[in-house]
Structures are given as structure tokens and as C-alpha cells.
Amino acid sequence: MKIALYGLSVNPDFIDELLRLFDLFNEKSVECLVYRPFLEYLQHDCGMHPTVAGQFETGNDLPDDVSFLLSLGGDGTLLKSFMAAKNGSIPLVGINSGRLGFLSDISRDEIEKALDNILEGNIIIDERTVLELEIVNNNESQFLYGLNEITVTKLDSSAMINIHTYVNGEFLNTYWADGLIIATPTGSTAYSLSVGGPILTPDSENFVISPIAPHNLTVRPIVVPDHHSITLQVEGRGLQFLTSVDSKSEAIYFSVLLKIKKAPFKVKTIRLKDHSFFSTLRNKLMWGVDKRN
Numbered sequence: 001m002k003i004a005l006y007g008l009s010v011n012p013d014f015i016d017e018l019l020r021l022f023d024l025f026n027e028k029s030v031e032c033l034v035y036r037p038f039l040e041y042l043q044h045d046c047g048m049h050p051t052v053a054g055q056f057e058t059g060n061d062l063p064d065d066v067s068f069l070l071s072l073g074g075d076g077t078l079l080k081s082f083m084a085a086k087n088g089s090i091p092l093v094g095i096n097s098g099r100l101g102f103l104s105d106i107s108r109d110e111i112e113k114a115l116d117n118i119l120e121g122n123i124i125i126d127e128r129t130v131l132e133l134e135i136v137n138n139n140e141s142q143f144l145y146g147l148n149e150i151t152v153t154k155l156d157s158s159a160m161i162n163i164h165t166y167v168n169g170e171f172l173n174t175y176w177a178d179g180l181i182i183a184t185p186t187g188s189t190a191y192s193l194s195v196g197g198p199i200l201t202p203d204s205e206n207f208v209i210s211p212i213a214p215h216n217l218t219v220r221p222i223v224v225p226d227h228h229s230i231t232l233q234v235e236g237r238g239l240q241f242l243t244s245v246d247s248k249s250e251a252i253y254f255s256v257l258l259k260i261k262k263a264p265f266k267v268k269t270i271r272l273k274d275h276s277f278f279s280t281l282r283n284k285l286m287w288g289v290d291k292r293n
Contacts, residue, residue, distance in 0.1 A: 001119060002031040002065050004056060004090070006081040007038040007072035014097040015046060017108045018072070021095075022050040024115055033062065035084070038072075059084045066090055068118065068270060075103045075190070079246045082130075082147050082267050091125055093118065093270035102189045103269065105280050110272075117272055124271045126202050129184045129226055130263035133245055137256045145263055146245040148187030152234055152258065153179030153212065153242045155251060160215060161236035168228045172209075175219065179212035179242075182230055182260050189281075197221040201277055232258040 003025075010018055025032045031053035034042075039055055042048040056062050062069075062084070069085050071078040071094040078094040085092055094104025095111060106114045117123055133150050135142040144150075154161045163175040183192035185200035188208055193199060197210035198221060207230070210221040224230070234241050240251045243258065252258075282288060 001029075001067050002033070002053065002063070004033045004035070004062055004066050004069040004084070005038070005072065006035045006069055006077070006084060007041075008077050008080070009038075009041055010046070010072065010097050014108065015048075017097070017111060018042075019048070021072075021111060021115075022048075024112060026051065028115070028119060030119070033066065035081075056084070059090075062090065068093055070095065071104060073097055073104065074101055076247055078103045079147055083145065085267065089268075091268040091270045102280060102284055103186070105275055105284075106272070114272055118270060122273060124273055126269050126271055127266040128186045128202055128269055129205070130265060130267055131182065131184055131207075131245075132261050132263040133243075134259040134261075135243070135252065135256055136259060137253070144245045144248070146187075147184065147267055148190050148246050149181050149183040149192060149244075150258075150260055151179060151181045151191060151212075151242075151244040152232060152252075153244070154236060155238065155240050155242050159237045160213075161234055161241055164233040164235070165209070166231040167224055169231070172222075173219070175211045175214055176216065177211045177214040177219070180232070181208070181210040181212060183208045183210065184226075192221070195221075198223065199281070226262045228261075230260040232260070234258070 033054040033056050034052045036055040036057050068091045071081040071092055082092060095106045096104040131146045131150050133144045160176055160178055163180045165172045181192045185202050185204040188200040192208050192210045195210050195212050197208045200206055205226045206223045207226050208221055208223055211219050234254055240253050243250050243252045
């Protein structure tokens, strides 16, 4: 089997697990292609010189027979890795060497068991919706893709912005707020959750529109079907606002129009059969820790 390994950095206390992972690849005759910047980091910063089958920088560098892409880190690392998965054709699996990890939910003590299950095909593949952002400026368009959310926020720390929001061309609301989040079901447990948005199961075919610190307290998050398109026109003081797609941010002029819809592809993620979405919620959010419940 041939796999791709993506990472950015690792905590020093994870080095032993990483060394063991490369040993497992050798023991199980797994060919491993490593993300080039991560391999250079391992060599120069960690003193590791693993035997690898090759390197890659983008999804175009990966051969068609790569079975899955292993993301090593936290959810942020996995979010950066998904564009290397050839528009979702390569399933992603995340090993959590970070903190919370809703997407990267394989813990360090599960690595060997997880790898055995993946090699044996004893897994479940979930398909996750991706957001497509079209930034329209003077009839020229730029396209970006996000697995979690697309966010618009004020650029400075003072005045709020006005976000004129349309769903399928019909006016929804003008949000006078610090910002607005458009989240997928995957992203419903991320930024959207922190501002009071609902949790959606990964197979929910919906988007969540969640305001950030709205001026009007009656304004609340709303769920819309993911086959609807969302258009945003932003106004405010100054010249620009901030647009974020997952972890990528860019300052945008107020004259620009944002068009958001479901991308024409989905991302496949690998889940172990004894890992369910609800068990992950209970574990990560510590539901039931209070013994009175």
C-alpha cells in the first residue's frame, strides 16, 4: 500500500510515537510519501532521517495509487492538508498530536491499532461538504475552498461592519456585527460553535450562518440547505474587511462581492468503526464528566 504523510511540526513529546509510526510503515511494507516541508523539518529540526518512498508539495505530485493521506497534528493541520487530497479523491485520516481534535481524532495510543484497521479496510469513510468562495472584483473572480467555514470580520478593533446577506438571491438580513461565519457541518464544531451556533452531524446537508457579536441581540444563527447559494456585500468604515477561509485570511476591499456555495467535490475522511460522531462529541466536549448527570 502507498500512503501520503502530511504534517507541519510536532511537539517534542510526540517524537517517539512518530519514530514508531515510521517503523510500522517498514514492518507492514507501506510506501510513504512525505510532504516536503515536513520532511525537511524532521531532518533539520528533529534529527530524524526516515526512509521514505518519495516527497510531495501539492496534490498534483501524488500518484493515483495513493490509498490515503495521513495528517499528523491537530485539526488545523488536517484543514491545510485537504487541498493536497486531489479534490477529495484521496481519503484523509488524522492522528492527533495536538489538543482538541474533532477531525484528527486518532490518539497517540491508538496509532498501531488504527493503522492495522486502515490496512485491513476495517474503516468507515465519511464524505464531507466543502464550501466554495467566489470573490468577485470588477468581473474578475478568484475561487477558494474551505472545509470548515468562510468568515468575514472587521479589519480593525473598533467599528462594526454591515454584512448584507442574500440566500438564493433573496434578502435575508443586514448583520451589523463584528463579523459573520458560514460553516459546513464539519465546521459547526469549530468557530461557529464558539459564537453559539448549533452542532450539525457530518452528513447534514446544511450550512450554518452565525453572526459574531451582533449589535441586535435578537439576531441568532440560522441553518439553510447546502444547495442554496449565499451572497455577501460588506460595508463599513475604512477601505477593507477581513475574509478567512479556514485558516487562510485576506484583506478585501468593500467593493468586492462574495458568493458562497457548495463546492463541486467532497472530502473523504476515514473513521475507525468504534469512533462515532456522538462518541467524539462526548469525549472532546466532556459531556457526562459531571457525575451528577
